[in-house]
Amino acid sequence: MVAVTLWGSLSELAEGQREVEIKASNLRELLAGLQAAYPAFAPQLERGISVSIDGKIYNDSWFQPISETSEVVLLNRLEGG
Amino acid sequence: MAKDEFEKREFKIVGTRVPRPDGLDKVTGRARYGADMSAPGMLFGYCLRSPHAHARIKSIDTSEAEAMPGVKAVVTRADFTHVPASGGTKDILDNVMAGEKALYDGHTVAAVAANSRSAAKAALKAIKVDYEVLPHVTDVDEAMKPGAPELHQGRQQESVPEGFSQNVLARSQYGHGDVDAGFAKADIIVERSFKTAATHQGYIEPHACLASMGNDNQADLFCCTQGHFMVRNTCADIMGMESGRLRVTASEIGGGFGGKTTVFLEPVALMLSKKSGKPVKMTMSRDEVMRASGPTASTSIDIKIGVKKDGTVTAATGDFRYQSGCFYSMNGALGAMCGFAPYDLENLKTVGWEVVTNRPKAAAYRAPGAPMAAFAVESVMDEIAKELGMDPIDLRLLNGAEEGTKAAYGPTYPAIGLKATLKAAKAHPHWSAPLGENQGRGVGCGFWFNFGGNTSVSLMINPDGTVNLSEGNPDIGGSRASMSMMAAEELGIPYEQIRTIVADTASLGENDVTDGSRVTFAVGLATIKAARHAIEIMKGRAAATWGIDADAVEWVDGAAQPAGPNAGKFPPLTLKDIAATMSKTGGPISGHHEANAEGAGVSFGTHICDTEVDPETGAVKILRYTVFQDAGKAVHPDYVEGQLQGGAVQGIGWALNEEYIYGEDGTLQNAGYLDYRIPVASDLPMIEPVILEIPNPGHPYGVRGVGETGIVPPLATIANAVSRAAGVRMTSLPMSPPKLLAAIKAN
Numbered sequence: 001m002v003a004v005t006l007w008g009s010l011s012e013l014a015e016g017q018r019e020v021e022i023k024a025s026n027l028r029e030l031l032a033g034l035q036a037a038y039p040a041f042a043p044q045l046e047r048g049i050s051v052s053i054d055g056k057i058y059n060d061s062w063f064q065p066i067s068e069t070s071e072v073v074l075l076n077r078l079e080g081g
Numbered sequence: 082m083a084k085d086e087f088e089k090r091e092f093k094i095v096g097t098r099v100p101r102p103d104g105l106d107k108v109t110g111r112a113r114y115g116a117d118m119s120a121p122g123m124l125f126g127y128c129l130r131s132p133h134a135h136a137r138i139k140s141i142d143t144s145e146a147e148a149m150p151g152v153k154a155v156v157t158r159a160d161f162t163h164v165p166a167s168g169g170t171k172d173i174l175d176n177v178m179a180g181e182k183a184l185y186d187g188h189t190v191a192a193v194a195a196n197s198r199s200a201a202k203a204a205l206k207a208i209k210v211d212y213e214v215l216p217h218v219t220d221v222d223e224a225m226k227p228g229a230p231e232l233h234q235g236r237q238q239e240s241v242p243e244g245f246s247q248n249v250l251a252r253s254q255y256g257h258g259d260v261d262a263g264f265a266k267a268d269i270i271v272e273r274s275f276k277t278a279a280t281h282q283g284y285i286e287p288h289a290c291l292a293s294m295g296n297d298n299q300a301d302l303f304c305c306t307q308g309h310f311m312v313r314n315t316c317a318d319i320m321g322m323e324s325g326r327l328r329v330t331a332s333e334i335g336g337g338f339g340g341k342t343t344v345f346l347e348p349v350a351l352m353l354s355k356k357s358g359k360p361v362k363m364t365m366s367r368d369e370v371m372r373a374s375g376p377t378a379s380t381s382i383d384i385k386i387g388v389k390k391d392g393t394v395t396a397a398t399g400d401f402r403y404q405s406g407c408f409y410s411m412n413g414a415l416g417a418m419c420g421f422a423p424y425d426l427e428n429l430k431t432v433g434w435e436v437v438t439n440r441p442k443a444a445a446y447r448a449p450g451a452p453m454a455a456f457a458v459e460s461v462m463d464e465i466a467k468e469l470g471m472d473p474i475d476l477r478l479l480n481g482a483e484e485g486t487k488a489a490y491g492p493t494y495p496a497i498g499l500k501a502t503l504k505a506a507k508a509h510p511h512w513s514a515p516l517g518e519n520q521g522r523g524v525g526c527g528f529w530f531n532f533g534g535n536t537s538v539s540l541m542i543n544p545d546g547t548v549n550l551s552e553g554n555p556d557i558g559g560s561r562a563s564m565s566m567m568a569a570e571e572l573g574i575p576y577e578q579i580r581t582i583v584a585d586t587a588s589l590g591e592n593d594v595t596d597g598s599r600v601t602f603a604v605g606l607a608t609i610k611a612a613r614h615a616i617e618i619m620k621g622r623a624a625a626t627w628g629i630d631a632d633a634v635e636w637v638d639g640a641a642q643p644a645g646p647n648a649g650k651f652p653p654l655t656l657k658d659i660a661a662t663m664s665k666t667g668g669p670i671s672g673h674h675e676a677n678a679e680g681a682g683v684s685f686g687t688h689i690c691d692t693e694v695d696p697e698t699g700a701v702k703i704l705r706y707t708v709f710q711d712a713g714k715a716v717h718p719d720y721v722e723g724q725l726q727g728g729a730v731q732g733i734g735w736a737l738n739e740e741y742i743y744g745e746d747g748t749l750q751n752a753g754y755l756d757y758r759i760p761v762a763s764d765l766p767m768i769e770p771v772i773l774e775i776p777n778p779g780h781p782y783g784v785r786g787v788g789e790t791g792i793v794p795p796l797a798t799i800a801n802a803v804s805r806a807a808g809v810r811m812t813s814l815p816m817s818p819p820k821l822l823a824a825i826k827a828n
Contacts, residue, residue, distance in 0.1 A: 005491050008254025008430075009240040018257075043239055052492035056680035056779065057530060064679070073491035076253055076414040080532050080597025081339025081445030081789060 002030065002066055005073040013040040027051060028062035030072065048077035086606070087778045094570045095782055098719050101562050102581070103333070112333040115289030115305030120360035123291070124153050124194040126346075126353045127201045127363070129208050130373060131183030131190055134217035134439040134747025135230060138183060141191055142209040149207060151200030154357035157191045161352065163321025170318045172408040176442050177319075177348050183212070184232055184407035185439050186748040187372030194353040194361045217439040217747035221404035222381050224248040224438045232407055232437050248437045253414035255490055256398075256430035263396025263428030267387025271464050275457040277796070277814040278740030279379040279404075282446050283731065283759045286335025287370045292350035293360035298322055300351060302329045307341040307555055308594025313586045319348040320355070327351075330585040331555040338731070339445030340375055342594050371752035375444020376741055378403040378412040382457040384420075392471050394480045396428040397421055401454055404436045405443035411435060412443060415450030418490035419793070420458040422528035423477070423499050423685060425486040439747050445596060447728065448529040448789035452735065452796050456814065459525040459797030464810060473524050473801070474507045477687075481526075498711025498775040499526065499685035505771055506687045511707045520693045520704065521806025527686050527793025531786035532597030533678035537590030538607040540568060540615050542670040546657030548572065550611075551584035552604050553592030558788050559720035560600045564608045566716055567782065571612035573639030574656055590675045598786025601716060602777070603678035609781050615672030622666040623654045682777035682785050686710035688729065688794040692802040699822030701737055701803055707769045713777040713785025725770035725791045732795020734760045736803075740815050 001021040011018050022033035030051065034041055051058050052073040058064050059077065066072060106112035143155040158178045165171050179188045191208050195201035216230035223229055224246060231247045238251040264270060290304035300322070306312050309329040317324040334341065346363040353361040365374070383400040401416035417433030433450075443449075466473035481503060482488065484496045506512055506524065516522060539551045550568050554560055561581040569576045593599065616636045623641030624631040633648035634641050640653035663670050691704040708725040715721040738758040742750045751757045776783025796814060804810045807821060809828040 007491065008256060008432075009252060012254075013239070040239070047238075052490075055492050055495040056682075057492075057532075058679040059534070061677055061679050071493055075418065075490060076411060078415070078530055078532065078597075079411055079445060079449060080530070080599065081342065081447045081449045 002068060002070060002072055004030070007074060007076065010041060010044060010074060014038055024066055026062065026066055027058060027064045030066060050075040050078045086781045087776050087783045088781060092570060094566050094576050095714065095716050096718065098717065099562065099566060099576045101559065102565065103556065103561060114286050114335055115332045116364045118291045118303045118332065119362070120291060120293055123360045123362050124196055124353070124357055125198045125201050126192055126194045126350055126361045127205055128189040128349065128369070129191040129205045130369070131179065131186060131188040132748070133183055133212055133214050134186050134219065135215040136183045136212040137215060138179060138181060138190060139211040139213055143191060146193060146204040146207040149200065149204045151195045151197055152193060152204045153196065153359060154194040154353045155191060155204065155208070156349065156352045156356060160356065161319065163319065165318040167318060170315055173315060173343060174319050174348065176408060177345055185441050187369065187441060189349065189373065192349045192353055194357050194359070218248070219438050219440055219743045219747055221379060221402050221436050221438065224404060224436050225402065225434070232439065236409065249434060250409045250437060251435040253417055253433045254431070255417050257487060258428030260396045260398055260428045260430045264387040266389070266395040268390045269465065269468060270385065270387040271461050271468070272385040273461055273464070273812055275382045275384070275460065275812045277380045277453045277456060279376045279440065280735045280739040280741070281371060281376045281757065282336070282338035282340035283734070284336030284338060284340055287365040287367060288345050288374060289364040290347050290350050291360060291362045292347065292354045294351055294354040296358065299326045302327060302347060302351065303332060304329065304347055305332045305334055305341065307334070307337040307557060307596060309555065310553060310586050310592050311342070311594045312344055312347055315344050316348050316351055320351055328585055328587040331583055334555050334557050337557050338447050339449060339596060342445050342596050343375060345374055367754065368752045371757065372749050373441055375442055377446040378405045378443045378450065380416070380453040382453065384457045384461045386461050386465060388465050388469070390469070392469055392476045392479045394424065394426055397426055399431040399454070399458065401431065402434045402436060403450065404438040404440065406440040407437055408442045409435060409437070410443045412450040416454035419451035419528050420454030421489035423482055423526040424480045424489070425482045426489065429489055431489065447731065447792040451527065451529055451793045452732065455525060455527045455793045456796035456800060459794070460800055460812065463523065463801040463804070474503055474512065477526055478503050497683060497685060498773055501773050501775060502685055502687040502709040502711055505709045505773060506689055509707060509771065511689050511705060516691065519696060519806055520691060521802045521804065522689065522691050523798045523801030523805060524687065524689050525794040525797035525801060527790055529598065529684050529790040529793055531602065531681040531684050532599040533603040533681040534593035534597065534599050535591050535677050536603045536607045537592055537675045538604060538611045538673065539589060540608070540611040540672040542615060542656065542660050542663065544660055544663065546578065546660040548574070548579045550579060550581040550608065551589050552581060553584055553589045554595040554600050554604055555583055557595050558600065558724060559717055560604060562720065563601050563716040564604060567605050567608045568612045571609050572616065572656060573636065598788040599681065602681050602780055602784050602786050605716065605782070605784050606678050606780055607674040607676060610674035611672040613672070614674060615670055618670050618672070619656065619659045622659050622663065625666060626654065627651045680779045682713065682779050684711055684785055684787065684790040686790045686794055688798040690798045690802045692799065692806050694803060694806040694821065696825055699818035699825065701816060701821065703733055703764070703766055705766055707771060708791060709771045709773060710787065710790055711775045711785065712772045712787045713780065714774055714783040715772050716784060718772060721772055721787050722770040724787045726768040728791020729768045729795050730760055730765060732792050733765065733799060736796045736799035736814055736816060738815050738817055
């Protein structure tokens with residue numbers, strides 16, 4: 001299981017939990033696991049999120065490995081200029 | 082990918098200041114910008130724009146315009162019959178051609194193509210639009226209130242609590258710890274509210290394009306953009322055509338800074354071309370650029386920070402309210418994530434709000450959302466330092482983030498360079514230089530994420546040993562030079578032997594937009610790997626020529642050679658030698674790399690500024706300005722220094738003079754550079770850039786994005802300098818002379 005830190009607005013949709021556990025070995029499995037476990041996240045997941053894995057930020061790389069000791073933090077989908 | 086790729090090495094070309102490949106074209110006028118392309122039989126397209134801030138479009142009568150001599154096509158929203166697949170693209174369509182309502186002064190409601198400029202402009206005057214003028218709102222705090230004029234219904238995201246106007250589209254909360262407990266431990270609490278005005282990126286080149294659509298539903302588009310693949314995908318979605326049928330070529334670009342990361346004219350030109358059967362050229366005037374492209378957000382921000390007497394921050398909160406024009410744009414959330422990012426805070430709560438108003442939809446502007454947040458946070462930090470009698474750099478070093486710090490936006494930082502920039506600033510002679518009467522010194526820190534993203538690069542070996550490199554990102558920050566340098570470094574050949582071009586959308590795989598400070602990092606990484614791919618092929622050709630195993634060949638200084646005595650004795654085969662025989666050894670040689678290069682490293686900067694305030698007029702003079710930034714390996718230091726200097730200069734304009742001024746009727750009052758004042762050379766001292774090369778572990782050469790962080794600290798840095806010089810805390814930008822004079826007198 002991977003411990004996933006939620007940002008505050010997502011936390012409110014997960015009954016106030018700041019951290020949830022999802023079974024996942026890569027980013028794709030993480031996103032699918034979040035969708036299944038927390039249907040209320042669906043609109044935000046559809047809009048897109050960014051995921052910090054061990055301090056580096058990923059947007060789309062489905063097969064980016066995640067280990068059980070990885071620090072995983074969800075973020076609003078980032079945009080630059 | 083992109084994890085721990087860095088290998089320490091001695092560079093021969095990277096890090097030098099080679100001549101820029103676009104320099105001669107730009108100074109001789111040979112470079113082709115968006116408006117420089119023409120085609121036989123070309124028409125001229127112009128937009129009719131709403132004179133109202135908010136109005137229902139009851140009807141549009143184009144019959145008289147269509148009958149005028151020389152007019153070949155008139156389009157309105159009724160011509161855009163395809164519904165885009167993406168919600169974001171629907172908003173873009175609504176922005177480039179109004180639907181049921183005009184949502185801001187300058188919103189396009191119709192467009193004309195004619196065989197002369199004068200015929201097209203005359204036809205615009207003949208279009209009759211029946212408007213029902215609606216109440217409008219342009220201020221973020223007013224727009225959030227229940228009862229405010231509402232632009233849309235049903236667009237509010239699930240994160241917005243009840244009780245807010247429908248103009249509030251999203252709320253994002255970040256933080257950790259217990260702020261109430263943290264504030265209870267504080268000896269001093271400073272709480273301030275701030276406002277910043279909307280500003281424009283101020284690129285010199287207005288938006289321009291040339292669209293040509295044939296009867297076979299194939300089209301070509303030449304345009305000024307930061308991302309021609311984005312233009313292709315967006316326009317194809319709006320036009321209801323397959324993206325492969327639309328080839329987009331990026332022109333030379335006269336500045337973008339984030340403002341050219343979307344489309345404005347391009348879908349309209351394509352529709353006019355489709356309807357007329359002729360190529361259509363469209364060029365915005367400066368007035369149109371100001372009224373109807375994408376400025377940045379204006380903001381209203383509340384910051385509260387509690388500290389102990391020794392300067393340790395015990396808790397902080399921030400409420401970041403951003404209006405981003407008439408459609409959703411994520412800016413407030415970025416403010417909430419970035420504002421406190423330079424600090425190691427035990428207890429933090431930030432909230433970002435996305436609010437729509439009757440203004441043009443905001444576009445990105447270098448580190449979107451971050452400069453305003455840094456202005457508010459760094460101003461309070463400065464006030465705390467003053468109240469404690471503490472050196473403001475020492476206060477920041479005491480509370481500064483470092484490896485292992487839990488960032489304001491959640492993750493734990495890997496190795497970062499914030500404290501290195503602070504220490505460099507403190508050690509610099511600027512920090513200890515004496516100040517005169519009415520002068521003040523400010524310091525400020527800033528943070529930006531930096532991105533990677535989808536990238537494709539092709540590197541072709543030519544028969545004479547020269548090399549062509551194709552990248553898919555418009556060159557806004559020197560990418561042609563830096564890619565050529567990295568390829569030359571890797572291949573071991575002279576820089577002059579390589580020419581890099583920006584290829585069109587039909588010639589290269591997908592590439593993300595030139596944004597997020599991504600190009601030198603991501604395209605550079607792809608360039609190095611494409612060169613390595615080509616080297617592997619060339620090693621194979623050499624091995625076959627010598628009749629030895631490819632594993633027994635190594636690449637040294639631009640040539641293949643046997644890897645050791647056991648591999649045999651053969652004279653080295655240079656790249657030029659291998660290129661000369663490539664048709665005999667297996668055919669053309671190219672290297673490619675295509676990847677989504679994620680995992681870019683974050684960046685920090687610290688700025689110092691000295692200002693002098695004229696107490697009689699409120700005018701501010703920038704006396705001295707020094708930028709310290711963790712840039713990773715600086716591939717071409719001239720360009721890196723230019724990015725740092727440019728960020729500072731744009732920040733000086735944002736801090737002192739630039740602002741979108743709206744009248745009571747919701748129309749923009751200063752749509753031109755006479756009334757919207759950007760800094761010019763005579764306003765500025767030499768901006769001294771200090772590059773700190775802390776390698777990014779995610780890049781083979783340690784490269785880090787540098788294009789955006791430089792605009793994050795200036796607003797705060799200058800506000801802190803002005804506040805100290807004037808003896809009054811300035812909390813509203815721009816600090817224009819009338820505003821500053823009023824504050825001095827009120828004090």
